[in-house]
Amino acid sequence: MELIPALSYLAFFLVFAGIFAVMALGLNLQWGFTGLFNVGVAGFVAVGAYASALLTGPPEPDRLGGFGLPVLVGWIGAMVASGIAAFIVGVAALRLREDYLAITTFGIAVVIQLVALNAQAITGGPFGIQSIPKPFADALGAGLAWNLTYLGLVVLVLGVAWWALDRLVASPWGRVLRAIREDELAAASLGKRAAAFRLQSFVLGCMLMGLGGALYAHFVGYIAPEDFLPVLTFQVWAMLIVGGSGRNAGAVLGAVLVWAIWSVSGGLIRGLLPAAEQARGAALQVVLIGVLIAAILVLRPRGVLGERATVSRHAAGD
Amino acid sequence: MTPALEFSGIEGGYEPGLPILRGAGARVMPGEIVTLLGPNGAGKSTLVKAAAGLVPVWAGRVTLGGRDITGMPAHRMVHEGLGFVPQTENVFANLSVLDNLKLAAALVAKRRRRELAEMFALFPDLDRQRGLAAGRLSGGQRQMLAVARALVASPSVLMLDEPSAGLSPKLVGVVFDRLRAVRDAGVPILLVEQNVKAALALADRAVVLVEGRERLEGAAREVAADPRLKALYFGAHEEAA
Amino acid sequence: MLQLVADGLVVGSVIALGAVGLTLTYSILRFANFGQGEFMTWGAYLAVSALALVLAVTGAGVMEPLGPFSFGWQLIPAMALAAVLTAAIALAVDWALFRRLRRQGNAITLVIASFGAALALRNLVQFLYGTLPEYYTREIQIAIRLVPRDVLGGLRITPDQMLVIGLSLLLVVALHVMLARTTLGRAMRATAMNPALARVAGVDVDGVVRATWVIGAMLAAVAGVMAGVVGQVRPMLGFDLLLPLFAAAILGGIGSVWGAVLGGYIVGLAESFSVPLFGAEYRAATAFLVLIGILLLRPTGIFGERA
Structure with missing residues (x-):
């Protein structure tokens, strides 16, 4: 095997794994640390991706934007936009039963998908947005050097997010969050403040998902509604569950593992099935991952790494 | 004589490794009311729930009229003749009084099924409220319905978990009076109570449970006079503090 | 105007039937x-296969339309067979997945698993089946004009659409009677x-859970077939209806059958308008x-009892 293409593919693989890891960290904050069930991951990722693409892309005559702003501004804008979307959903659904949040986030993802498909003047409709700027591509071209540079950027962002989340979880804020999740009595005694903590965690998590979307958009260079289908939500969930929710390392490890399984199984299907059957093969791939996630839920509910056994539900009640 | 209901050496609890019952035993003979007393956390409610199949039993035996029913699924126990009235939420609030009773009657074999008219004769208050959703009954009427619901399956033993909880002293008197009638009709009763005085006045015998094990047992009158009764309650409080 | 109402009622009937199944499973399986x-989708597709089977067995080859409808009698046994098979799928998924997760006792894990x-x-x-749409019949149906065009915009409706409205109401009434009058209900x-009280009252809760899956899946399958009769059978048929289903069930109040029906009509009419x-x-x-509106204004739903 030649070295350059192999390295190039490895970088490509790791960039995606890293982007997924950022999203999985966001989901871990929501689910692993706060117990919030978000089924709209793909929607919040899409908001971030489109926001950054609009802010940084070159102007288009028949569409809003782009504004040609620096990529960094796009990334921050992505987080802000996803955060606002999360705030709206959170205010409506967070004070209710936990499964209502699941249904509402599912709904927002459906609506975001509709807007992406139909609001041509903003999102470019089914064709999406092309020529999203790739940072440093002018200097580095499109080859291995750029892939490696972008990998460095993704790793940097992932590292900062990971570090910040670890600090946050260890802070008083994180301890309150855990208390709310583990102990209904504590949650009840906090009353409205508990709802505020939940909302903050939800918004922060969705901001990370939006950032993940922006990282994706600037790596691939074009986005379309079909990039943000429910299967994306499912992939991120699979990553968190396989790695073990409640640990940031689990979220990151799960992202690498599931993306590896996904890539290998996708490669096998492409290699083994004739061209006419590829669409069916892709469906089978999702079925297999669906079975994997179910099997892990049943057989190894704490995931590969599992949650640190800090507080059991019983001990918290004593 | 074969006991109507007997526990021996029951160990169990909600979570493995955290036993609440540590070898508890008790016995109910035909025709008597036995009250299960003990300080908070002694495992009284847990014992009857374990017998009813709602809490896992790790060791020991539960026999009903001599038949081993240990570990049987809760709904099978009803068919075997064990009636249980939980402490709270013991009626189906969304079903009418009549539907509560109809359901309970329909679930057991025909030979066990009692006439609803019999229940309404025993609890005339319920007769006037047949169509009302059980959730809208008063506290005392709910207790009556809960007992009637268990009785309609003609249990060979009836277990009640704190039927006096939340009732006014006057209503406690009414409910206990009905329980006496139930016993006189031939259904022995095991009664978990927090209300020691009222329970000892009603019961024929008493068993005092402390830390998941029986510590004192005897005729209700003797237990009421026994100085150890207070000590057992008091001692446990001291430990807890 | 009238036409929008009629269209909304047709869609609403499909949503209502699916939502009734959803509200049942939601309140009993928690x-x-x-x-x-997806039970709707499976029901619709299984009916496609069952229809082919029925046509092959009876040697009819092509379906002769039944009365004013676009399909023949063969669709009725096909739908019944599809409903039974869908129930079997639901039971299989419960056995392999949900039953084990129920024992772990965390409701939200069940939601992830269901996702x-x-x-x-x-x-x-x-x-x-591939991604191309399927049809039970290629028969083109002529809509009947019930109201002339100069009255509120007029109203045209096909016999198939009327059947969908009627059948869904009939099934809901049957379900209501079952819930109100039978021991299982x-x-x-x-x-x-x-559930704990049900156990000590003698209810075989595992049996009730199985019955709930069967009823919920069969209602979904019939709703899926009806969606296929007035539209097309597509892999996304059920997915696209999931949000309306949830909206209808929550709007009506979880656990309320008539609430889910009313919710279904409201969502159907809202979509149409x-x-x-x-x-x-x-x-x-x-x-x-x-x-979002119902969650903000009255999260227990129209007929809901508990939050």
Whole structure:
């Protein structure tokens, strides 16, 4: 095997794994640390991706934007936009039963998908947005050097997010969050403040998902509604569950593992099935991952790494 | 004589490794009311729930009229003749009084099924409220319905978990009076109570449970006079503090 | 105007039937089942296969339309067979997945699992049947003009559409009678209210759970076939209806059968009236607006008892 293409593919693989890891960290904050069930991951990722693409892309005559702003501004804008979307959903659904949040986030993802498909003047409709700027591509071209540079950027962002989340979880804020999740009595005694903590965690998590979307958009260079289908939500969930929710390392490890399984199984299907059957093969791939996630839920509910056994539900009640 | 209901050496609890019952035993003979007393956390409610199949039993035996029913699924126990009235939420609030009773009657074999008219004769208050959703009954009427619901399956033993909880002293008197009638009709009763005085006045015998094990047992009158009764309650409080 | 009402009622009937199944499973199994939509899809596709089977067995080859309808009598046994098979799938998924997770005792894990199961079921349909739409019949039906055009815009409706409205009402009434009058129905209501008490009252809760899956899946399958009769059978049929289903069930109040029916009609009408306002492409977002509205204003739903 030649070295350059192999390295190039490895970088490509790791960039995606890293982007997924950022999203999985966001989901871990929501689910692993706060117990919030978000089924709209793909929607919040899409908001971030489109926001950054609009802010940084070159102007288009028949569409809003782009504004040609620096990529960094796009990334921050992505987080802000996803955060606002999360705030709206959170205010409506967070004070209710936990499964209502699941249904509402599912709904927002459906609506975001509709807007992406139909609001041509903003999102470019089914064709999406092309020529999203790739940072440093002018200097580095499109080859291995750029892939490696972008990998460095993704790793940097992932590292900062990971570090910040670890600090946050260890802070008083994180301890309150855990208390709310583990102990209904504590949650009840906090009353409205508990709802505020939940909302903050939800918004922060969705901001990370939006950032993940922006990282994706600037790596691939074009986005379309079909990039943000429910299967994306499912992939991120699979990553968190396989790695073990409640640990940031689990979220990151799960992202690498599931993306590896996904890539290998996708490669096998492409290699083994004739061209006419590829669409069916892709469906089978999702079925297999669906079975994997179910099997892990049943057989190894704490995931590969599992949650640190800090507080059991019983001990918290004593 | 074969006991109507007997526990021996029951160990169990909600979570493995955290036993609440540590070898508890008790016995109910035909025709008597036995009250299960003990300080908070002694495992009284847990014992009857374990017998009813709602809490896992790790060791020991539960026999009903001599038949081993240990570990049987809760709904099978009803068919075997064990009636249980939980402490709270013991009626189906969304079903009418009549539907509560109809359901309970329909679930057991025909030979066990009692006439609803019999229940309404025993609890005339319920007769006037047949169509009302059980959730809208008063506290005392709910207790009556809960007992009637268990009785309609003609249990060979009836277990009640704190039927006096939340009732006014006057209503406690009414409910206990009905329980006496139930016993006189031939259904022995095991009664978990927090209300020691009222329970000892009603019961024929008493068993005092402390830390998941029986510590004192005897005729209700003797237990009421026994100085150890207070000590057992008091001692446990001291430990807890 | 009238036409919009009629269209809304047709869509609403399909939503209502699916939502009734959803509200039942939600209140008795105690989790939001994201797989309910996929039972509709499976029901619709299994009916396609069952129809081919019935046609082959009876040697009819082509379906002769039954009376004014676009399909022949063969669709009726096919639908029944599809409903039975869909129930079998629901029981199999429960046995392999949900039953084990119930023992772990965390309701939200069940929701994740149902989300995974839904995706797997949906993609399995795509794998088996492909992505092209299927039809039970190619027969073109002429709509009957019930109201002339100069009265409130007029009203045209096909016999198939009328059948959908009628059949869904009939099934809901049958379900209501079952829940109100039979021991199984009372046991289901009792289990929804208080599973532990149901056990000590003698209810075989595992049996009730199985019955609930069977009824919920069969209703979904019939709803899926009806959606196929008035539209097309597509792999996304159930997924696209999932949000309206949830909106209808929550709008009516979880556990309330008539609430789910009313919720279904309201969501169907809202979708229908949104078309002239916002355009057909945003039709699917209407259910979300209804959902957000009810969550903000009255989260227990119209007939809901508990939050």
